[in-house]
Amino acid sequence: MTTLPRGFAGHVVRWQQSHGRSQLPWQSTRDPYRVWLSEIMLQQTQVATVLDYYPRFLARFPDVAALAAAGEDDVLALWSGLGYYSRARNLHRCAREVMQAHGGAFPRSAQALQALPGIGRSTAAAIAAFCFGERAAILDGNVKRVLARVLGFDGDLASAAAERELWQHAEALLPRSGLQEAMPRYTQGLMDLGATVCTARSPACERCPVQRLCAASAQGDPQRYPVKTRKLKRSAESLWLLRAHTGAGAVWLHKRPRTGIWAGLYCLPVFASREALQAALPASCELEDDRAFLHVLTHKDLHLHPVRARLAAKQAPRCEGAWVAPLDWERLGLPAPIRKLLEG
Secondary structure, X not given: OOOOOOOHHHHHHHHHHHHOOOOOHHHOOOOHHHHXXXXXXXXXXXXXXXXXXXHHHHHHOOOHHHHHHXXXXXXHHHHOOOOOOHHHHHHHHHHHHHXXXXXXXXXXXXXXXXXXXXXXXXXXXXXXXXXXXXXXXXXXXXXXXXXXXXXXXXXXXXXXXXXXXXXXXXXXXXXXXOHHHHHHHHHHHHHHHHHHOOXXXXXXXXXXXXXXXXXXXXXXXXXXXXXXXXXXXXXXXXXXXXXXXXXXXXXEEEEOOOOOOOOOOEXXXXXXXXXXXXXXXXXXXXXXXXXXXXXXXXOEEEEEEEEEEEOOOOOOXXXXXXXXXXXXXXXXXXXXXXXXXXXX
16 A cells, blocks of 8 residues: 655645746746647657747737637648647647637636547646646656655556556645645646656756655665556658659648648658659659658657659649649648758
């Protein structure tokens, strides 16, 4: 049976107030639109990257109504380079549902927020805690690590049963009073601890406000936690990219299917082999191979082989797509490696 440390929430709240992060642009607001946007952007993306995208996104879509009114291509274009593009599509769907089903106001409870597209249990709890002071527990990757170490929780988090148990502990550790102030501080404090102190490889236990309560620190082996046996299996794939262009600089692009790699984005045509790429072009067309490069996804390495082909404007490759002028493709949602390739 796991013993819950007494006073844990209070230590986290006090530490966050004096030592936690406070200068991030989404920390100075309780506007659910801005908090929601930051939470979605921060999923599997470093803070430094989000700091670049967040203000530009707000400048273009300052509120949920503006985002809902936009076209999906406009949203994907602004998201281009952040990766995990299903987040952007769900962001757009969620904005429209907030406008249509909730009159433009985000629901005020974690349970209701979780029913919206793209908002999972932990994200819903973060929005509810930050904006409405709800007593709701978050459990993202960093927080799992902090709590597993503090509790000495050795359940295998590859197991759904173990994860449910850790959720129960996370809820039991929440503050119980002064929630309007305590919940935002506590929630941010857990995030800050995981990001800056209780890190995966080199935890700074000597700076941790809950070291005396921490079972892993007492055992002298914090990196033993959290336990997760199932690992992502990496794979690799080679793809050939047709970089067909006209003398005027137009590029042949097509919109990817809504599932799979780069779903819903505009892209150079993709082929499984150079022979298949060549078969999509007139026999007289001269090809020029650019240098191949590696693009790393979460569980796949893509070996990309760009091939240039110059065509007349009246010609077209025998594959889906259309000619897109430079000023137009720059505004489209493009995968990061494709945008970099075209801009180069």
